[in-house]
Amino acid sequence: MRLLDKVSVVTGGAEGIGRETSIRLAKEGSKVVVSDINSALGEALVQEIKQNGGEASFFKTDVTKFEEMEALIDFAVETFGNIHIMFNNAGIGLNKPFLDHSPEDYHKVVDVNQHGVFYGMLAAARKMKELNTKGVIINNASVFGFVGTLGIAGYQAAKGAVVMLTKHGALELAPYGIRVVGVGPAAVNTKIVQGYRDAGLLEYMEKQQLTRKLIEPEEIASVVAFLATDEARSLNGTVVMADDGFSVFKSDIRP
Template sequence: MKLEGKVGVITGSADGIGKATALRFAKEGAKVVVSDVNEKLGQKVVEQIKESGGEAIFVKTDVTVFEEMEALVEAAVETFGSIDIMFNNAGIGMNKPFLDHGPEDYHKVVNVNQHGVYYGMLAAARKMKELGSKGVIINNASVFGFVGTLGIAGYQAAKGAVVMLTKHGALELAPFGIRVVGVGPAAVNTNIVEGYRQAGLLEYMKKQQMGRELIEPEEIASVVTFLASDEARVMNGSVVMADDGFASFKSDIRP
């Protein structure tokens, strides 16, 4: 029960990494605030947690609207009395060649993947400071915030910004006892890789990781759970790579 007595808020938790993390948080004793734009799937996650004996609520939230992120944090405090963990997980992907990747595509991705993280950090940090909570803010960065690849200009720009927001947030919030860390997945078996699947690039993506398979959402959830726990107290300002070696090697042909 690594998170017993803690209150965790997770954006984009109706599916994928967010859902897996919500279920894992609840299993580890946390009270969970499930948040997503997809209310139907989000409510199902809440029901699953409750059926397993956990506590959870759903708050429909558009992460690109700061006032909605503030309301999300307020709902957590009003329902459970505190906020100890904020996992800024919500994200979208778009695969287009750079010359076809117009400003509207760029801003759509950046608004969710970068601005949504910033809004979540700000809303959570302000409330944690107000409550005197020695909390932790976890940002879902990506291996693509560190290395270049084809077709995802907006995604890479946003994730690179998330890496730096994590470092900056950790520095400014340390005096209040608030940690800020990131997790850096590579190709995870979620809807966000659908573009690669449709483009026939999924097998190529698998070969870019040392295990030559997609990472499962539950594997990332395990890393996030550790980062959220008191066991990770000395981890601050860094992005933990959960990329199955993606950033450590590059070879299309391996024995």
């Protein structure tokens, strides 16, 4: 119960990493606002959390609209009285060769994965400052914000921006007692890797990681939960690479 009485907001909270993080934060004692564009899954998760003794509420949000992100933060404060933890997790993927990318493809991914994070940071930080809350903003970056791969131009551009937004946010928000940190997963067992499955590349993706298997969303949730605690106070402006070694070796030279 390291987050007892804290209030958390999780975007993209109904599925995958967001779902498991919402559950984990609630188990740690936090009151959780699950935010997602999918109301049915979000409401079902809230009921599950409540049935297991946690406190949670759902708020439908399109992260590409700043006014909806502001409304989300206002809802969290109106419902639970404050906001201490903001997990900017919502993201989408699109796997297509660079020359086949259209501007619409690119902007669709960047709008969610980059602009959505910026909007979440801005709305949460403004409210934390207003309430004089010493909070933490956690951004879901990616190993693909650091290393190149095929087929995901928009995703890589957006995640690289998230890495820099994390550094910049930490610098500017530190005077207000707001910490900003990121988590950098590699290939996680969620629907965002479906493109690799469809292309027959799942085994290839697994071999890019030291344990030769996909990371489970619960594993990333445990890292996020730790980053939200006071125990992680020294982690600020950095991205914790929860990537099972993806960024530290080349799979084609492994024995």
